[in-house]
Amino acid sequence: xxxxxxxxxxxxxxxxxxxxxxxxxxxxxxxxxxxxxxxxxxxxxxxxxxxxxxxxxxxxxxxxxxxxxxxxxxxxxxxxxxxxxxxxxxxxxxxxxxxxxxxxxxxxxxxxxxxxxxxxxxxxxxxxxxxxxxxxxxxxxxxxxxxxxxxxxxxxxxxxxxxxxxxxxxxxxxxxxxxxxxxxxxxxxxxxxxxxxxx
Amino acid sequence: xxxxxxxxxxxxxxxxxxxxxxxxxxxxxxxxxxxxxxxxxxxxxxxxxxxxxxxxxxxxxxxxxxxxxxxxxxxxxxxxxxxxxxxxxxxxxxxxxxxxxxxxxxxxxxxxxxxxxxxxxxxxxxxxxxxxxxxxxxxxxxxxxxxxxxxxxxxxxxxxxxxxxxxxxxxxxxxxxxxxxxxxxxxxxxxxxxxxxxx
DNA sequence: CGCCCAATCTTGACGCTGTCAAGTTTCGTG
DNA sequence: CACGAAACTTGACAGCGTCAAGATTGGGCG
Numbered sequence: 001x002x003x004x005x006x007x008x009x010x011x012x013x014x015x016x017x018x019x020x021x022x023x024x025x026x027x028x029x030x031x032x033x034x035x036x037x038x039x040x041x042x043x044x045x046x047x048x049x050x051x052x053x054x055x056x057x058x059x060x061x062x063x064x065x066x067x068x069x070x071x072x073x074x075x076x077x078x079x080x081x082x083x084x085x086x087x088x089x090x091x092x093x094x095x096x097x098x099x100x101x102x103x104x105x106x107x108x109x110x111x112x113x114x115x116x117x118x119x120x121x122x123x124x125x126x127x128x129x130x131x132x133x134x135x136x137x138x139x140x141x142x143x144x145x146x147x148x149x150x151x152x153x154x155x156x157x158x159x160x161x162x163x164x165x166x167x168x169x170x171x172x173x174x175x176x177x178x179x180x181x182x183x184x185x186x187x188x189x190x191x192x193x194x195x196x197x198x199x
Numbered sequence: 200x201x202x203x204x205x206x207x208x209x210x211x212x213x214x215x216x217x218x219x220x221x222x223x224x225x226x227x228x229x230x231x232x233x234x235x236x237x238x239x240x241x242x243x244x245x246x247x248x249x250x251x252x253x254x255x256x257x258x259x260x261x262x263x264x265x266x267x268x269x270x271x272x273x274x275x276x277x278x279x280x281x282x283x284x285x286x287x288x289x290x291x292x293x294x295x296x297x298x299x300x301x302x303x304x305x306x307x308x309x310x311x312x313x314x315x316x317x318x319x320x321x322x323x324x325x326x327x328x329x330x331x332x333x334x335x336x337x338x339x340x341x342x343x344x345x346x347x348x349x350x351x352x353x354x355x356x357x358x359x360x361x362x363x364x365x366x367x368x369x370x371x372x373x374x375x376x377x378x379x380x381x382x383x384x385x386x387x388x389x390x391x392x393x394x395x396x397x398x
Numbered sequence: 399c400g401c402c403c404a405a406t407c408t409t410g411a412c413g414c415t416g417t418c419a420a421g422t423t424t425c426g427t428g
Numbered sequence: 429c430a431c432g433a434a435a436c437t438t439g440a441c442a443g444c445g446t447c448a449a450g451a452t453t454g455g456g457c458g
Contacts, residue, residue: 015406015407031317032317033317033318036443036444036445037444037445037446038443038444038445046407046408047407047408047409048408048409048444048445049407049408049409049445049446049447050406050407050408052445052446052447053405053406053407054406057445057446058444058445058446108317111314111315111316111317114314114366114367114370114372115310115313115314115315115366115370116310116314116315117369117370117371118230118231118232118307118310119232130372134372156364156373157360159363159367160359160360160361160363160364160367161356161359161360161363162359162363163363163366163367164358164359164360164361164362164363164364164366165355165359165363167313167314167362167363167366168313168358168359168362170316171313171314171316172316173313173329173333174355214435214436235414235415235416236415236416236417237414237415237416245436245437246436246437246438247415247416247437247438248416248417248418248436248437248438249435249436249437251416251417251418252434252435252436253435253436256416256417257415257416257417399458400457400458401456401457401458402455402456402457402458403454403455403456403457404453404454404455404456405452405453405454405455406451406452406453406454407450407451407452407453408449408450408451408452409448409449409450409451410447410448410449410450411446411447411448411449412445412446412447412448413444413445413446414443414444414445414446415442415443415444415445416441416442416443416444417440417441417442418439418440418441419438419439419440419441420437420438420439420440421436421437421438421439422435422436422437422438423434423435423436423437424433424434424435424436425432425433425434425435426431426432426433426434427430427431427432427433428429428430428431428432
């Protein structure tokens with residue numbers, strides 16, 4: 001065992017982080033279908049099987065990239081919340097705005113994070129990152145009264161609503177038959193929800 | 200041109216439908232990752248490139264299977280609606296119940312239909328099937344007053360909510376930290392929504 | 399100071415995939 | 429009956445993930 005655990009690896013300077021970064025770039029530039037072990041390796045300039053060594057295989061690499069995505073995701077929601085009116089309801093709306101912004105800005109990453117569970121191999125770090133993102137939403141919903149008996153019902157409702165809207169918009173599933181329906185906004189839907197300040 | 204368009208093809212009896220059926224079976228048995236042109240061909244007993252000839256390639260086959268999925272999806276929702284109380288609100292709840300049931304009964308197919316847009320190549324038949332499924336939900340929501348100025352706001356809200364809930368449950372994204380939270384039900388969330396009969 | 403071992407990364411191979419070009423079989427029609 | 433088109437097969441190719449084996453590097457210990 002070395003006493004300087006991941007300080008200065010042998011050949012490449014922190015290849016692991018570089019591979020995750022290259023994966024995020026490939027995702028943004030070319031989409032999920034091009035996110036491959038060999039493409040990540042080539043972009044960083046290492047051999048085709050170096051990524052598998054660090055991440056155990058493709059699912060491991062995708063999981064690491066998705067975990068980094070949840071960090072960015074949580075940061076996006078926090079930034080939106082920070083910039084908003086501090087009233088509880090406005091804070092929730094701001095979180096949802098951040099949610100939608102992230103999905104729109106990083107569609108392929110969003111898909112990897114939420115829509116490809118079979119391709120991921122969740123580990124402790126991934127679960128921690130995903131939970132941290134959920135906590136941002138949950139703590140923002142906390143000041144609002146639950147809409148049912150379940151104390152978690154408000155966060156579940158808000159999360160389901162915003163996640164479903166983001167997913168369906170991204171999938172292009174909303175029919176553009178109506179004239180002015182090109183970009184429905186969650187703010188047209190969220191305000192009428194039965195969200196109340198806790199007594 | 201033959202005058203009997205798709206009646207009795209040359210070698211195999213309607214290979215196209217057989218390939219779609221085999222795809223549905225593979226999806227149910229082995230998941231999306233095993234749904235491949237060659238696996239579908241082998242299950243039906245034709246050569247490895249017969250599917251590509253009929254569907255133009257993998258995206259074409261996946262689109263045809265997803266389109267069939269939307270037909271089953273619409274049927275599931277209609278059956279649930281038919282069996283429910285005819286009051287408008289109960290009808291909407293029944294639709295959502297059918298929605299959740301479909302997602303739970305056919306998780307891989309549900310993922311293919313909604314969560315892998317990059318792997319599909321929508322054509323007229325696919326769009327028609329997806330729109331028909333949407334129409335089931337839209338017409339059920341019609342008797343309810345819109346929650347905002349937009350007449351489509353109710354269906355968008357209901358659809359986003361139930362789709363988000365189904366997706367997140369399927370992805371296992373809800374933290375099971377709470378004790379009794381193993382199977383949250385949309386009925387705990389939908390009733391408090393501001394759905395009202397139209398005046 | 400020098401060795402040694404473990405971690406890092408490379409090389410080469412394997413089977414599987416989708417795609418394509420070319421050939422073969424089959425059937426409807428003129 | 430023969431021709432042509434449609435349906436399907438055959439064979440090949442590059443790219444993919446994975447694995448085994450080898451080369452390279454660098455830090456800790458004698």
